[in-house]
Amino acid sequence: MKQLGSVLALGLVLAVGACGRTADSTPTSPIAAPAAVPVPAAGPARLDGYGPVSLDSTLDQVRTAWKEPLDGAVPDDYCHSLRPQGAQADDVVFMIEGRRLVRYDVHNDRIVAPGGGKVGMSLGELQTLYPxxxxxxxxxxxxxxxxxxxxxxxxxGALINFEIDRNGTVTDWRVGLPPQVDYVEGCL
Structure with a gap:
């Protein structure tokens, strides 16, 4: 009985393999898989913060989490910007209002926004990423x-605001809490 099962299984495999073939047919190449959509590498930009800092953190929490010096004084209850010193000075600007982190801005193409947008992209590319x-x-x-x-x-959650120039190109972007994410001028 065991031999009969093996013979039947072999016959089934041969029959299925022959389906749709004629005596002159040649094997076809394997079906190519569709191209994978590239997924942007995880970076420091997040919807809830940037690197080690989180939106809505206090000024003291931001300074402690960042661990490197930040340039800029923050007067009480006033909107102000902090910038990292050194190699990261041009990467991000933190907006502090009411002594809390409410937004961050990026003006270069080295940093990818949450979801994949970045400086230099077109409006159409952004609309594909954020349908x-x-x-x-x-x-x-x-x-x-x-x-x-x-x-x-x-x-x-936080919002992303991409600024797009008259040529249809992203010049900068920011992530933040409303209403601060919509402040066009930012802070001093």
Missing amino acids: DRGDVTPHKYDEQGHNLRVRPATEG
Whole structure:
């Protein structure tokens, strides 16, 4: 009985393998898998913060978590910017308001925004990365420019705002809490 099962199994394999073939057919090449969509490498930019710091952290928590010196004085209850010293000086600007981290800004193409957007991309590329969550709004100072304001995937989360120049290219972006993420001028 065991031999009969083996013979039947072999016959089934041969029959299935022969399906759709004629005597003159040659084996076809394996079906190519669709190209994988590149996933951006995880970086320091997150919807809830940047590197070791989290949005809504106190000024003391930001300074402790960052561990490196930050340039900029922060007067009481006033909006102000802090910049890392040294090699990271051009990477990010932290916005502190009410002695809390409320937003961060990026002005270069070395850092990728949460979700994959970055400086130098077109509006169309951004809309592909952030489908159904991005609202195109006019730029405050450039009547031919725009902003793409990306809503959070969950209620109450931070927003991403991409600034797009008259040529349709992202010049900078920021992640933050409302209303500070929408401050066009930022802080001094």
